[in-house]
Amino acid sequence: MIAIKTVLVTGAAGFIGRNLTGALAALENVEILRFDTGNTKEELRDMAGAADSIFHQAGVDCSQDPEEYDMGNRRLTEDLVAYLREAGRKTPLLFSSSTEAELDHPYGWSKRDAEAAVLRYDQDVGAPVFVYRLPSVFGKWCLPNHNSFVATFCHNIANGLPITISDPGVTLNFVHVDDVVGEFIGQLEGKFGPDLPVAVLMSKQRWTPYSVYPVYPLKLGQLADLLYYFKAGRENLTIPNVGDEFTWKLYCTYLSYLPEHRFSYPLRAKVSASGSSTEFIRTPDRGQVSVYALKPGTTMGNHWHYSRCEKLLAVSGRGVVRLRKVHGDKVLAYFVSGENPEVVDIPPGFVHHMQNLGDTDLVMVPWANKPLDPSKPDTIFLEV
Structure with missing residues (x-):
């Protein structure tokens, strides 16, 4: 009989967390421990001690208070790795950071500090750690008007609300949540492809984060044009070019933001x-x-x-x-x-x-x- 693997997902009720726990639930012999804002630190300690693997997704990414970034990112991560040290186990830990960690602002600082805490855990106990710096992630179940241009644009356009673009020419890098989840579960199952970059702790100052592929660079104006094209499809009966990988992923994302009373539409x-x-x-x-x-x-x-x-x-x-x-x-x-x-x-x-x-x-x-x-x-x- 195959032993059950206990997996802890922090931030389980968040955007990536919900997609990740949904995929993990479909695997055999996986028990999911879910930690989110409704749980206590004592419960986090117990879950960390019981977990065979940890996906650390919890964090604060949209706040007007710099202290909330520090508490929700740096301090929470430091608490988590402290509990792992207490448990005396070399538990594999995958941490979702952000490309914003490369920038100098409160959110970026808090993510860099959280990364440092994870890397110190690796150095101290020799546990496998995987630090991912994710760009803009899009897909189903992301909250609009929070931290995602795609979610906000999809929600507003699908509901007939205006969108605001300060600079249509700015280019952002996007990854789809299913690709993120697939990469994460691949790490859980130990599937290392030859084309995947490996995170290596080079020294206390130098290290290489993991990335998720494919990455789709797109101008915000082009993103908005595509979404308006999807919306018009109900009137002119057009469907997008599903042969283009980014387009069909974005189209499916857009449909997930339709009002529930408007899933159907009439034909002539x-x-x-x-x-x-x-x-x-x-x-x-x-x-x-x-x-x-x-x-x-x-x-x-x-x-x-x-x-x-x-x-x-x-x-x-x-x-x-x-x-x-x-x-x-x-x-x-x-x-x-x-x-x-x-x-x-x-x-x-x-x-x-x-x-x-x-x-x-x-x-x-x-x-x-x-x-x-x-x-x-x-x-x-x-x-x-």
Whole structure:
């Protein structure tokens, strides 16, 4: 039987802490000890003594009082490592610091002092320590109007509130919380990749912090433009380029800030005697997706395209898709049904239609290689 590993997460109710504990809970044989603002120092002492590994995420990162930075960062970290020394164990300790530790202000000073406390613990007892200097972290569950531009922008834009950008041209480095969590759990499991930088205590003055990759540099103005593009997608039915790693991570983050009563949004259906056509998604480079509903005994289509191609998938009902070359007489028939999903490709230059052969609506999901442009419809009507 594999022994249970007890893991302490400080700041468990915070942004990274919640994402981290959620991922740890999915692992087998891991017991999570959670420390946060509602716990006492005595409870921290007990948890530190019982833990096999520690993720130290707790800290103060948004305050008008410099003393709060010192208490929440330096002193709390010094208390934690003092409790570890008392326990007499060489407990691995991973500490989330910040790239702000390189700057001269109260928050940066408090983070540097906390780093020093962790490194002294390493020197004193020889415990494995991992100090990460994180840039701006974004993702789900981060509080808006706190310490994250991304969280504030996502919340405000999703809720129709204004945003303020003092300098749209300033560039910040961003990392996604899932990449942070994945890196941290990799350290817990002892997975050291060859391309990952290793934190080495060079001397009392010189050492190398760990980093999380990939890092995404982006101007604040570009960030805002992307988020407004996501918002407009409900009206123009566009979705972002999910082939770009940063874009899809930001898009998922934006969706997590939607008001709960606005997760759904209406579509506009074009209704005719034969049924309805409802466009669902359109993109400039990945095509268009719609939903067709044909009434029993009706036919939809009877046209062809110069350069547009389509894929048709029946998801409910029973029918037939017929195709004929524009300058030919041979008619191809593909019988389709929701019970036996099968995609029918419609090449350009083929007249085609769909006919409902059943007693219920025939529901089809068509994909086209490019969205329909009313000014250049590329649709020539002709009977199959």
